[in-house]
Amino acid sequence: MTKQEQAAHINAQVRKGLVVAYNNMLAFKRYKQTPVIISRNGKVAEVQADRMPPAEDPAA
Template sequence: MSKKEQAAYINQQLKIGLVAAYNNMLAFKKYRQSPVIVSRNGKVVAVAPEDMPPAAPFEKWS
């Protein structure tokens, strides 16, 4: 496996992991009924987990 192929594989695995982590975080926040804290336009805001967008499939990431 070349270094380029190895880097592409690692990049793919990281994207899969990020999507899984995001989905797990949203499921946990829904279970605990606690808000997700995010930054919007430079301000820290609490958002209901139901209002958070679903994770985009990693194939659509560029």
């Protein structure tokens, strides 16, 4: 496996992990009925978890 292939593999694994973490965070926020805190145009904003977009599957 070349270094480029190795880097691409690690990149894919990290992306998959981020999707899982994001989905787990949204599920937790829905369960606790608390807002997700984000930065929008440089300002802090609260968004309900139900209004957050779903994570895109990196395998798609």
